[in-house]
Amino acid sequence: MxxxxxxxxxxxxxxxxxxxxxxxxxxxxxxxxxxxxxxxxxxAVWSRTLELMDRAGCTPAFLDAGLRVDGASIRSGGTVLGNPRFGDIPSTYNFVLMIxxxxxxxxxxxxxxxxxxxxxxxxxxxxxxxxxxxxxxxxxxxxxxxxxxxxxxxxxxxxxxxxxxxxxxxxxxxxAQGDDWLLADIRLEGAGAPPRDEIASYLHRDGPFVIFPIPGGRARVIASRGRTDPDHPRPEPTLGDVQALIDARAGGGFQAADPVWLTNFRINERxxxxxxxxxxxxxxxxxxxxxxxxxxxxxxxxxxxxxxxxxxxxxxxxxxxxxLLGSYSPERSAVGDAVLRNAARMTDLGTLSNPVAQAARNLAMRFLLGLHTVRDAVATQMSEVEIAYAGSPLSRGPHAGARWDPAHDAGPPPGAGSEPRFLLYAADAERGAALAARFPALLERAPRTPPEASALVVVRPDGYVGLSARGPAWHEAAGYLEALAAAPA
Known part of the structure; x- marks a missing residue:
């Protein structure tokens, strides 16, 4: 081949x-x-990506090279609007790895x-x-x-x-979004600099200002700078421009130094x-x-x-x-649509220019981010552990398409090693082994114990539920695997 x-x-x-x-x-x-x-x-490398890397065995090298960030802060002036934390993300990797x-x-x-x-x-x-x-x-x-x-x-x-x-x-x-944005990789010096274990966002009447910590004591700064005439592009930013933004939007108290990358960019959504x-x-x-x-x-x-x-x-x-290849586009296109919507919504909220709208946004954010459930929802969405394929042609039964909780796995995660096999979770080990023997090219040989005795679950090699059923649904499981193993079209 x-x-x-x-x-x-x-x-x-x-x-x-x-x-x-x-x-x-x-x-x-x-x-x-x-x-x-x-x-x-x-x-940023988020929780779900790190989980998927586990299958490949390369997560430890990333953890050694990266910086773990445990939360975020959102401020406006001297007011803290919210402090989403990542510790409650339902994953072993309940943080974002900055690398x-x-x-x-x-x-x-x-x-x-x-x-x-x-x-x-x-x-x-x-x-x-x-x-x-x-x-x-x-x-x-x-x-x-x-x-x-x-x-x-x-x-x-x-x-x-x-x-x-x-x-x-x-x-x-x-x-293409119309604003110019500044990007700077620098060092931040001074007692007023934000903690190294959080992403700090400052909402300002002139636009957002965000600081991301980077390994090695550096930080990434991004900030909107308004619109310019396309025929007269804005010159590349200077360290002085960064400091002016720190003073104006983050309240000062710390200094920008030692730049390694200063540039302008524009946001495209396509x-x-x-x-x-x-x-x-x-x-x-x-x-x-x-x-x-x-x-x-x-x-x-x-x-x-x-x-x-x-x-x-x-x-x-x-x-x-x-x-089987026909499932790739509908699954990932739906995810792409959701990420595009969420990122655009976050950008639109951050770049509101009307003072009344800004005040309403700040009031709403302060209230909502004071709720534990909302903070958890924000962290879970950003971590991408909530991604699911409910509408996929590969998903059958209740909860099908959902991420299979890695906590259910006593052995290696689905898809680990050199064989991309599905995993069967069934209480009846004898019948499970017989089904695996019938589909040796698709199923791992030994069935695993399901979290609930009445459940019969087939988990895909990428750790998502393919088939979910209750009771002795052996005919359904066999039909599901037969459809996957059908002769090439």
Whole structure:
């Protein structure tokens, strides 16, 4: 079988390649850039992403390199509007891990190399042609050499300006937010600086100002700066600009120093309608981009990769029918829609310009964030542990599509190791073993004990409930697995 071709060696492409390689699938990972990301870019790795990394065995390296942040603060002037904490997130990883994207890429590249695979740099996809049973892709190397490769599937993880997406000719619908934003990676000095274990947001009449702690004693600052004439772009920010924002919006009391990255950016909110067509898939920024509010962009893209990789592995090995791949787009597109809505809502709230609307927002936030249930809901949403696939073609029965609580697992999590198998949870171990023997390519050999004796649950390799039933629903379970194992379309 020819290698699966992945275009784009950022966090999403590296995750995709590593997951496929872990499952024994041949991959080629190409990127037109001569080197990996050298700036911090995306910073946050949330709880659900860390849980999924557990399956791959690479979470410890991230925990060693990152900074654990336990909560957030939201202020307006001298008033604290709320202090959401992450300690009640229902996960072993009840925090957000702050780690610069360059470190994320370094760790993922090392993880990928452990499977004998490395990204091929300065190799550009110039075009491709789809056929019924393969994709023919054209590559250009740094020395000008042209190469044509035949791949069973092509995966575009090549960012907002995706060549794969352009080659498909699909629309990237959305809008560009009009404000300029400042980004600065700096050191903060002085007694008034916010604690290193929280994300500090300051809501101001002129726009939001947010501080994210970074490992190594640094911090990321972002702030809106209003609109400028597109024909007269704003000059790159200076350290003095950052200090002026600290004094005006955060009340001063601390100083900006030692900048390593100062830039302006604008927020785009765009998404494709479908994440796949035929044998071509899109993941990460190639499929969806949105406001950095909530820090969910990279996490959503990496979870695209976790979702698709086990499905491709089963189909590539002939253990599941090709129809399984049809679940990728509806599942992840629905998640992309939700992340886009939530990030846009957070940005809109932060950038309200009408003084009356600002006052009403602050009053409402102070009241709502005083409620424990609301604080928990905010943290859970940001952590992405609430993501579910209730409407998926793979979900059957009550609670199907929900995340399977890792606390239910006495053994390795679903999808761990080199085989992407489903797990069966059933009280009747004998009948469970008989079902597993009937579907050895799909089910783990030994059934596990369900949290409730009357439950029969089939859990997917990515840790979501596929089938949920009560009582001796063996016929339903067999039918579910038969549908998955159907002959390739």
């Amino acid at each position: 020819a290698d699966i071709l992945i275009v784009g060696a950022g966090p999403v492409g590296l995750t995709m390649a590593a997951e496929l390689a872990r499952y024994g699938i041949g991959v080629r990972l190409v990127d037109r850039s001569p080197h990996a990301t050298e700036t911090s870019k995306a910073l 610069p994207q360059r470190e994320t890429e370094r760790l993922l590249a090392a993880h990928l190399r452990s499977f004998g695979v490395a990204a091929e740099r300065e190799v550009e996809l110039t075009g491709f042609t789809e056929a019924a049973d393969h994709v023919e892709a054209r590559l250009r190397h740094a020395d000008g050499r042209e190469e044509t490769v035949r791949t069973p599937w092509l995966i575009g993880c090549d960012g907002a300006h995706s060549t794969v997406r352009h080659g498909l000719g699909v629309a990237f619908r959305g809008v 998404k494709v309608a479908a994440y796949s067509r035929g044998r071509v898939f899109l993941a990460g920024d190639a499929a969806h981009i949105h406001s950095p509010a909530g820090g969910q962009g990279m996490n959503t893209g990496m979870q695209d990769a976790f979702n698709l990789a086990w499905k491709l592995a089963l189909v590539a090995r002939g253990r599941a029918g090709a129809a």
